[in-house]
Amino acid sequence: MENTDLTAEKNFDLKSFFFQWEWVLVLILIIVNFINTYLSPYYLNTYTLLDATMTFLDKAFIVLPMTFVIIFGDIDISVGSTVALSSVVMAVAYNLGMPMSLAIIICLLVGTVCGMINGLLIVKFKELSAVIVTLSTMTLYRGIAYTILEDQAAGGFPEWFTFPGWGYVKGIPFILIVFTIFAIIFALLLHRTTFGRQVYAIGNNAVASRYSGVQVNKIKFIVFTLAGFMSAIAALFLTSRMGSTRPNVALGYELDVIAMVVLGGVSTSGGKGRIIGTILSIFIVGYLRYGLGLINVPAQVILIIIGLLLIFAVMVPNLEKYFKRKKTKKAF
Amino acid sequence: MKKNDRGKVFNHKNINKFRELGLLGFIIILSIFIQMRNPNYLTLENINDLIKNTAILSILAIGMMMVIITRGIDLSVAATLALSGMITAMTVRSYPSLHPLLTILLGTIIGLFCGAIIGFLVSKMSILPIIATLGMMNIYRGLTYWISGGKWISSYQMSTGFKRIATGSILGINNLIFIAIVLYIVAYYFVNHTRTGRQIYAVGSNPDSAKVSGIKIDKILFLVYSIMGVLAGLSGVLWVSKFASAQSNTATGYELTVIAACIVGGVNIAGGSGKISGIILGSLLLGVLKNALPLIKVSPFWQDAIQGGIILLAVVVSALVKRSVDRNNLIRREV
Secondary structure, three states: OHHHHHHHHHOOOHHHHHOOHHHHHHHHHHHHHHHHHHHOOOOOOHHHHHHHHHHHHHHHHHHHHHHHHHHOOOOOOOHHHHHHHHHHHHHHHHHOOOOHHHHHHHHHHHHHHHHHHHHHHHHHOOOOOHHHHHHHHHHHHHHHHHHHHOOOOEEOOOHHHHHHHHOEEOOEEHHHHHHHHHHHHHHHHHHHOHHHHHHHHHHHOHHHHHHOOOOHHHHHHHHHHHHHHHHHHHHHHHHHHHOEEOOOOOOOHHHHHHHHHHHOOOOOOOOOOOHHHHHHHHHHHHHHHHHHHHOOOOHHHHHHHHHHHHHHHHHHHHHHHHHHHHHHHHHO | OHHHHHHHHHHHHHHHHHHHHHHHHHHHHHHHHHHHHOOOOOOHHHHHHHHHHHHHHHHHHHHHHHHHHOOOOOOOHHHHHHHHHHHHHHHHHHOOOOOHHHHHHHHHHHHHHHHHHHHHHHHOOOOOHHHHHHHHHHHHHHHHHHHHOOOOEOHHHOOHHHHHHHHOEEOOEEHHHHHHHHHHHHHHHHHHHOHHHHHHHHHHHOHHHHHHOOOOHHHHHHHHHHHHHHHHHHHHHHHHHHHOOEOOOOOOOHHHHHHHHHHHOOOOOOOOOOOHHHHHHHHHHHHHHHHHHHHOOOOHHHHHHHHHHHHHHHHHHHHHHHHHHHHHHHHHHHO
């Protein structure tokens, strides 16, 4: 299995270059936009296309570290709760009279600490899978958010705080610029540094990479901390866009984020995937949601579509295996 | 080799017994504490209430235990429960004369269908359980919203016969409790004394050797998720009948409570072990907490945080216990 993958990467030829998952994604992206244009006459202009990014890019910040997490074969489903907790703490801190800048730092700090706790538990207790650790912290973080705000909403942020969510810099949404910067940083980190190679190594074989000197624990800890930090960044933009916050914000973000990563061609069994794929799928899912919203498809139906998308994205690579297995069975 | 294995088994048994006694002790201490704070706790009426409210949770825990034993997880139970409850309630609204048993059957079949889809995805398509159930959770939840149009079905739209499913009693025991007891007896027999039941454990503790020894892993996985679906479907009917209302957001997030009940009850999340007696105690502990927190005037908003903390504590403690067992085994091996 692994051997064929390696050779596939080595022999760079035009055919295999075009038969990559990323090109399929580009095609899907074009189709989605084509359908959107067809459905709504107001869709296709740069203004709408840029504007739409404001509605879905907050999640995209979490997609970047989640790509790392899934590449080394783990999963983090506490991100939505981390977003909620850091957003709630920020709002409460501000309402207690702290300056907004300090509240923002606190927000980032809370997210980072949430991620660190996940990382610490996963690294210290190897018997526990990331699934169960993040599942329990997911309940815990949102639970804490509820104990802080109960069923209240908190807001009343200063005027300038609407800028991250709604502001433009030279006609380009601010959030898009920040996302591009982060995307480049994460892409370089994953594809151009030792750290990134080690993430792949862990995904392919954690034990072997530990024996060959990769500090598995350290890397896992850093990546989960990064996931927490990026969730806090997402919380900033989300809160700014909505103008206020409640303990139940970002409910179900984990599904969207994981769906985007998996659709982006990152294998859930670890060791495979690229940032460019996940970035493409962010825009596919984002524009799909935006387009469906334009023609008034109810949110629940969108939920179904995203769920189906997730299932199909993981099923397609496995289908081939399934039919192969069936064939070999018959041959016997 | 054989001797060592026996040592390990013996030790694990001891630890498991200790776990359950510890859990029971914890429940008793907690009860005494609550009783001191509020004397209304240990009354016959409240205890009856408590057990009745825990019945659905404990039914779901049976299925979840089997899923976790096979190294899987099912996040879609609450959504399946809501879907089956909603469809059943809508059917009851249209056909009030439907016999209660038929409504139970309908809910169960819907659950079976939902579970079988997940079983197919996990066993045949080899999709990770967490991904498959996360996706299906949203699909089922979305379907529930869709078919109901976001509207509730309230008490007055349901027939008395249907509502009697949860309020009536057989042999002086409330129906919910009765159903839970019957299911527990069946599950105990199935898991411990049938070949298929034992194969579930085999698949969980070592899939490779299970495969080599001729167990059809695909079939076991499919079966386990289908059972989970059936129980979730059944619970959906019971839930709707008990609360006399069906909403599209019924039991949102309940899957975590079910998973918590299993983990607190000592079901090993890494697969391969878990006992019926454990999940009874696990569900009971969560039931006690849910029942008692309002009694000792803890804000309901604390419940999630407390529940999350307890799951975390339970998994960490069980990891530590397992570690010490393994260390003891290593020491024994050296001697």
